[in-house]
Amino acid sequence: MHKEFLMGNEAIALGALAAGVNLVCGYPGTPSTEVLETVAKRRTEGTYVEWSVNEKCAMEVAAGAAYAGARTLVTMKQVGLNVASDPLMSLEYVGVKGGMVILVADDPGPISSQTEQDTRCFAAFSKLPCFDPSSGEEAYRMVQEAFELSEKYKTPVFLRPTTRVCHGYADVEVKDESEYSEHKAEGFVKDSKRWVIFPKLSYQAHINIEARNESLSKVFSSNELNVLTAGADNMPQEVGIAAGGISYTYVKEAEKKIGQLRTFKVSTPFPFPEEKAVEFLTGLSKVLVFEELDPVIERALIYVAGKYELPVKIYGKLTHHVQNSGENTRDSVLSAMREFVEGKTTEEGTDKTAPPELPVRPPVLCAGCPHRASFYAVKQAMKGKKTIFCGDIGCYTLGNAMPLDMVDTCLCMGAGLGIAQGVFRTEPDTSCFAFVGDSTFFASAIPGVVNAVYNRAEMTLIVLDNSTTAMTGHQPHPGTGQVMMGVKDPATYSDVTSCVDIEQVLKGIGVTVVETVNPLELETAVETVKRVSDKPGVKAIIFRSPCIALKGAVKPGNHVTVDEDTCIGCGKCIREIGCPALYMDQEKKKVCVDTSLCTGCGLCKSLCPVNAIGGAAR
């Protein structure tokens, strides 16, 4: 054993490797991404790792390997599980042979997601056991235990950390490589009664699953991951606190200030450890529950109290004693606990003067981002026309911000295509655009293109191809021809396989016009949009220019310059494209360039009415 300073996601990856995982696959998504990246960096011989094209593919690849007896880990964020839910819901009935852990990272807040959905509920819905870690250290242990449990009960098992666990760092004691378990896959053994799902199989499996989950509830009741702590003698004995995930650590911190109450830490929210809950609730008159997202523990405790006729009242999100959306914080937990135990909130006691007004600082497209040029080109080309711009999931969702204001809708991965078609059916005189990134194109946009072509829609597809999955930290995808195997450092993927060509895919589907343009060549880009969008049927423009954060994409030291004598301070460059590298010097009334941000893309040069912006040789 040795100690390492690890991100929660890294600890999970090392835990899986220690358990002898044979195959790891997934689709990038904050806050889950670093699990697979760490496996790629630290994997031992005999571990296969891939970024799959989407979560559904990943779930199926992992299931297939587990059918053949391999230990498998599949990783995704919470909304990715929606994509993978079709194979998941059936897989539970079929089961697995090798251990299969489904790592789904939830995102309370939400900080980088569309929804505040709770994978613990998905676990109950799919009837699969679920572990819920409160720290990276605990997740390291849980992932190993999850493999054991999965193999023993022949079922996939969830591990569900949340953002603060995934991205929190701690010094964690981990196994040396020599201590790793080795797992040999037996291979696939043909047995159609086991691996082919049929109504009869599902009926029988359902009986077994319910029986198994009843017994798992008992098993989990005696698992030491579910912790009961006695209250201190000087504290009210009839008051209890229940918590799960990161919120449990906030409770432990709050107890240092308030005092130790009887607490129940729930690490296996499904199947719920009922016997242990009864032990916890017995003798209590009221309990406050801290958890993020859905009131899963709260509802389970209400159920247990009712079932066993325990005279205890459960408080939490459902009673509005704890906020029912967003993250819990150290401060929110402390103040709710104080009020619950002592009947008063955290003392205010500040006579500080209010701070000056702070600027809002939403995330923006980077200086030099080619998406800015693409959006601007479409905006210029379509000026004065009736349009809708359907966006999608990725960095380019940020094209919604002022002054670009070029994302009218955003729903989920790949949805822009369908939304554009729906609007076209309702308002045929609207010029309908769908914007999709290159990674999202492969992940979930292709059926939308087929639908448009098949049903003869009128629309323009804009593929924003920056040669990477940028938002989640530059993962390769089918269009890049790079894979995760043989790669120690994800910044320099070395293995190159054949690329899947977006143009060929679109032409193969039957898109009538497919043109590829560099968006930074603004004039050509605008002209292309005008010409192509005017044609009938389904047509596509691929704006191709690499993400500026990719190695070698930007020449160091290359930036534009503003000639102070020529600049008239009209601010058109700032107003039109909102590049973070441009700002107005309020005293001189001249535009200035933040040279530490400017990449020299030159988009602003073409906007200046007096040609004051120069430099940046490309």
Place this chain on the structure above:
Amino acid sequence: MNKNIILTGVGGQGTVLASKLLAAAAMKKGLRVMSAETIGMAQRGGSVFSHLRIGDEIESPMIAQGEADVILGFEPGETVRMLPYLKKGGLVVVSNRAVMPVTASLAGSDYNAASMLDYLSEQVENLKVIDTDRAIEDLGSAKVMNVLLLGAAVASGVLGITTDEIMDAIKTRLPEKLWELNRRALEYTESLSS
């Protein structure tokens, strides 16, 4: 004895590396360390922070309000935003260079460092303002602002970690050609006061 440190700034300014260097130095001394970073969408020019906790009595990587011993502010406005986390008498090291948000540029707002620094000097007894433009000129590089701010905090002695210990951490994380520049950045504020 726990130490709670908050690093705050704008996505892309290098708060994460500074936090990692401190963590590595503390771990080498055998101390427990936990931290939390902003990762994800906000890294694209949004407000970012790191919470870093050193000591044996920590359960959570997150710092509560009024609990931070030190705030390392990479940007004045972001520092004001995080000020409720500072404990009474805590140290604030802040860069005097404002990063203009695009929203403010568009609105023609006069957001500037001066009003933020005025507020900080009213509210914080133990305040160290770094003249970033001058430091960048003196050091000949804009890339070491994170190490420079870290050096100023270390020099105060509040962290219980020495310049040499940070330098050791730098040597394990950065290529040798950057060591000299980082050492000068680390010792920069001390060289000013002596």
